[in-house]
Structures are given as structure tokens and as C-alpha cells.
Amino acid sequence: MRIGELSRETGVAIPTIKYYVREGLLPAGRLTSPNQASYDDGHVRRLRLIRGLIDVGELSVSTVREVLAAVDSPEESVHEVLGAAQHAITPRPAVTPEGVERARQAVAELIRRRGWRVGLDHPAFEKTAVALATFRGIGHGEFEEVLDDYAEACERVAAADLAWAGRNAEVDGLVESVVVGTVLGDAVLTAMRRLAHVEASARSFEDAAAEGAGGR
Structure with missing residues (x-):
């Protein structure tokens, strides 16, 4: 054509x-x-x-170039390609809030506790630490109490991602599926989390209010 x-x-x-x-x-x-x-x-x-x-995926052209370079690297393993793609799509935080070192320790402890085989140099490690430090800075440090709940949910999502990608038997297709699933899966996960928030809010607050009204 x-x-x-x-x-x-x-x-x-x-x-x-x-x-x-x-x-x-x-x-x-x-x-x-x-x-x-x-x-x-x-x-x-x-x-x-x-x-x-x-x-x-809301990626810039330069980031897409890096992601596609990872997809087009047949000499690397799927695990290595996924790592390269994640480094490309995970921006480094622009600021370092006060208390970030304590937050880094909390994230490192979470990784150790969950037995995750991930290096502390991964950009998502720093992004998580900065987010936790920011929670603390605005008076919501208790958010750390739900970290393991988040981790458990993310483990299930990651397993589902790789199980879906693994349906493609060809190595090139598998690599592309893993990378695309990571990028576009983020968009799906964020959107579905919003939908789940609406349902959880209705279940927690509207249902409770209705029960309270019925009891009066």
C-alpha cells in the first residue's frame, strides 16, 4: 500500500x-x-x-522510542526487556520531599517483607518513596498501613498481566505483549480503580446512609 x-x-x-x-x-x-x-x-x-x-499510554515520542527499542531487542530476555521498558516509562520524581529517606526505608522493608526480587535502583522504588513521604508531609502518614494490601493487589495484577502476555508463544510477540501490557495496562488499571472507587463509596456511604434512614 x-x-x-x-x-x-x-x-x-x-x-x-x-x-x-x-x-x-x-x-x-x-x-x-x-x-x-x-x-x-x-x-x-x-x-x-x-x-x-x-x-x-500518554507517553512522549522520546519515551516511545525507548520502549520500542526494548521491544526490538531480540538478544535480550523477556525479563530484561520488561525492565528496560519499565525504566523508560517510569519518570524520576521531579522533587525530593522532606522525610524521603524514612519513606525509602519503609519501601525497602516492604520489598524485603514480600520477598520481591527487585533492586532499590528501580525508578518505581523512588517514585513510591516520594509518594509516601508526601503523604506524611501533608499529615496522612497512616497511609503506610495499607501498603501490604496494595502490594497484594499488585501481585495479583502483575500475575494476570504476565499470564495474558504468555498466551503468545512467539518470543517477539511475547516481548511486545509484556511491554504493551505494562503501558496500556497502567491506563486500564487507573481507570478501573476509579470505577471501583465509585462502587466502594456507594457500598460504604450510600448503603450505610440508607440503612440509617430506614432505622429512624
Whole structure:
């Protein structure tokens, strides 16, 4: 297909497609003449992947480049690729609040207590510590009491993520599934958490209020 057909198939404007090619996100088409290139279904799939990472995953173009570089690294294990992708998509905190060292100790203890095989240099470690320190700074340090509940829920989510990705027997597809599941799964998890909040709030407060009204 020509670039115009690729644009119509994916809904991505031609100038944007050319930009992704220049930025190394999308492979160039096969030249059929000095001014014409041909694209195939692989380009369609890759372009939809790029748009998903940007539009749904809310990643920058530079971060998408790093994520796709991890996906395109067949010499690395799935575990190593996942680690590289997570480092790319987990931003370092812009600030270091007061009390962060104490929070780091709490996160390190959580990791030890849960038996997680993760290094303390992982960017998510620092992000968690900064969040906990911020909770403390605004007078909500008791949030740490639910850390193990959060950890248990996240273990179940992580297991579900990898079980879903593992359905793809081909190594290249498995790697892509793990990375895409990590990025887009974050968006799904955040949205579903909001939905669950609504239900939990209704169950805890509206039902209780109705029972109270009925008892009067």
C-alpha cells in the first residue's frame, strides 16, 4: 500500500507518519521508485502500536522510542526487556520531599517483607518513596498501613498481566505483549480503580446512609 492508504487505514495523518519514520519509531517503506514507497500490514500494526502508546499510554515520542527499542531487542530476555521498558516509562520524581529517606526505608522493608526480587535502583522504588513521604508531609502518614494490601493487589495484577502476555508463544510477540501490557495496562488499571472507587463509596456511604434512614 502507498502512504495515503496507510494513513486512511490507521487514521494517522501523512505528515505524522513521515515524522515517525524520521524519528525511528516506524520503519521506512520499501522504495518502489525514487519518490514512492510501499507499506504493508506490519507498518499498520506498528503505527497502531505507536498511537496506542502515545494516545492511551500518554507517553512522549522520546519515551516511545525507548520502549520500542526494548521491544526490538531480540538478544535480550523477556525479563530484561520488561525492565528496560519499565525504566523508560517510569519518570524520576521531579522533587525530593522532606522525610524521603524514612519513606525509602519503609519501601525497602516492604520489598524485603514480600520477598520481591527487585533492586532499590528501580525508578518505581523512588517514585513510591516520594509518594509516601508526601503523604506524611501533608499529615496522612497512616497511609503506610495499607501498603501490604496494595502490594497484594499488585501481585495479583502483575500475575494476570504476565499470564495474558504468555498466551503468545512467539518470543517477539511475547516481548511486545509484556511491554504493551505494562503501558496500556497502567491506563486500564487507573481507570478501573476509579470505577471501583465509585462502587466502594456507594457500598460504604450510600448503603450505610440508607440503612440509617430506614432505622429512624
